[in-house]
Amino acid sequence: MTSAAEQLAANINFGAFSKATELKKRIWFTLGALVVYRLGTYIPLPGIDSAVLADIFSRQAGGILGMFDMFAGGALSRMTIFALNIMPYISASIIMQLLTAVSPQMEALKKEGESGRKKINQYTRYGTVLICALQGYGISVGLEGMSSSAGGAVLDPGAFFRFTTVTTLIGGTMFLMWLGEQITQRGVGNGISLIIFAGIVANLPQALVGTLEMGRTGALSTLFIIILLAMAVGVIALIIFVERAQRRIVVQYPKRQVGNRMTGGESSHLPLKLNTAGVIPPIFASSILLMPMTMIGFAAGTGPDWLTDIAAYLGRGQPLYLLMYITFIAFFAFFYTAVVFNPSDTAENLKKYGGFVPGIRPGKNTAEFLDKVLTRLTVVGATYLVCVCLLPEILISRFSVPFYFGGTSLLIVVTVTLDTVAQIQSHLLAHQYEGLIKKSKLRGRRG
Numbered sequence: 001m002t003s004a005a006e007q008l009a010a011n012i013n014f015g016a017f018s019k020a021t022e023l024k025k026r027i028w029f030t031l032g033a034l035v036v037y038r039l040g041t042y043i044p045l046p047g048i049d050s051a052v053l054a055d056i057f058s059r060q061a062g063g064i065l066g067m068f069d070m071f072a073g074g075a076l077s078r079m080t081i082f083a084l085n086i087m088p089y090i091s092a093s094i095i096m097q098l099l100t101a102v103s104p105q106m107e108a109l110k111k112e113g114e115s116g117r118k119k120i121n122q123y124t125r126y127g128t129v130l131i132c133a134l135q136g137y138g139i140s141v142g143l144e145g146m147s148s149s150a151g152g153a154v155l156d157p158g159a160f161f162r163f164t165t166v167t168t169l170i171g172g173t174m175f176l177m178w179l180g181e182q183i184t185q186r187g188v189g190n191g192i193s194l195i196i197f198a199g200i201v202a203n204l205p206q207a208l209v210g211t212l213e214m215g216r217t218g219a220l221s222t223l224f225i226i227i228l229l230a231m232a233v234g235v236i237a238l239i240i241f242v243e244r245a246q247r248r249i250v251v252q253y254p255k256r257q258v259g260n261r262m263t264g265g266e267s268s269h270l271p272l273k274l275n276t277a278g279v280i281p282p283i284f285a286s287s288i289l290l291m292p293m294t295m296i297g298f299a300a301g302t303g304p305d306w307l308t309d310i311a312a313y314l315g316r317g318q319p320l321y322l323l324m325y326i327t328f329i330a331f332f333a334f335f336y337t338a339v340v341f342n343p344s345d346t347a348e349n350l351k352k353y354g355g356f357v358p359g360i361r362p363g364k365n366t367a368e369f370l371d372k373v374l375t376r377l378t379v380v381g382a383t384y385l386v387c388v389c390l391l392p393e394i395l396i397s398r399f400s401v402p403f404y405f406g407g408t409s410l411l412i413v414v415t416v417t418l419d420t421v422a423q424i425q426s427h428l429l430a431h432q433y434e435g436l437i438k439k440s441k442l443r444g445r446r447g
Contacts (some may be wrong), residue, residue: 013382021149023188023427028231030187033179035196040082041075041199046170047154047161048079048143055148070409071286073199078141081172084135084417086195097339112183128177129170136169137162169250188427189420193279196414200409228395232410237390239414242384248375251355268355270346272374275381277336279415280322281423282389284336285328289314289321320395326386329425333382343370385411 014255031330044050057077069076072085100106100120109116140162146153154161183191211228214220220228248269313320347367356362358386389408 023424026186026188026427027424030183030189032195033183033187033191037082037176037179037195037198038073041073041080041202042078043081045079045081045083046164047152047156049151049155050078052080052148052153053077053079053143053146056146056153070203071196071199073202075199082176083139084132084169084173085199086173086180086192087287088131088135088173089124089128089180089192090283091131092124094284094287095127096124097265097335101339103336109432110345125174125177128173132170132173133166136166138170140165188423189416193412193416194420196283196412200413231392231395235392235410235415236382237288239388239411240418242274242381243415243418244277246271247373248272249373250358251350252358253353253355270345270370272341272370272377273381274377275333275384276341276374276378277333277381277385279412280336281329281382281385283413284332285325285389286408288328289324315443322390324394326390328381329385329389333385334378337374337378337381339373343367343374346370414444 054077068087071087072083075082075085096106100110106120109119112119122441143165144152144154144157144161177192180191180195183189183194187194211220211225215222215225248271251268251270253266253268314324344367347370349365350356350366357366357369360366389410392408392410
């Protein structure tokens, strides 16, 4: 059965794609939703002087706000209705997953099945609104304090401006959250990841042109640009290799006699990815760092001295920032792996269906074995994530390289592309199976 599926997958071509009507509808829906998202990143907040704001952001492009602007697809520097992007929802999801791991009530709610999952999603939405309100208020206050030689960034500061800004930003983020859910259900790929992916990819050409312009003006040497591009290609190759790497644990099923026939006795494997957490740890780590640093960045120069000191210590490339970034990536690599894969539940399911790992007793021993293997894999995966995300961070802070060549952005782009292509292939494979089943039924009727 496995070899037949592999052979069928190998025969997928553009002819099969042209006949997959349902898949084409999903792809068009996904593209249309992403176009709507990109249009929204150009609709400015009311009461903003865009020229003053562009001048202010040009001076802070290499800081923490520049990184946030990368995830927002340029919406933050233009201060549009999607300025907060989907990050508040990700922050709320982090908080809910942490509560699920530490709170018995939330853990019990998670085990209730579909109803429990709906309640958790509802709480996540409430948390998203609260985080949006806090960040939106911080942004509105920060905007009122911003000014350049051309004047203030806000045309008419006051309570009404703050109210409209907070309301608009909450609405923008909630719309993106809904749009991401629609893409997941009716499109292809994970909607939330694709929204972040679209924001990064949309500004890649501009980043490439900017890097070449820096080489033309002498800000960067030609040799350094060549090394940078080679490093980006090397990082992409490493990401593809590691994301496809698996540790396959052999699972044996005993023979059983059903009537006069012997069934079972087959061996299968349990695939454990080297990087089980995927792109989640860097996104979570960036979200955790960006949430307070966004407000600090807006208030820099207008707030108290201690706030300015914190902004300096947590600046891009600073030791404290890098240390916190590494710590958060490693923590979320282990935490998210523990959330998505439970060795005890897997061991119980194998025992329930008669499966066992050769040389390991079913039940508790199997759970301990799986936990040991998974821990070792996660150590390697977390190290890989830290290396991929940290080395470009140093280059960005030292040589002012655009964020789009950083490890986090490349990791998101490559991983989301691989996942989306895998889903497209699975849809094509399902379409091929449906065609074979219909042909076999027609032949059976003719026979």
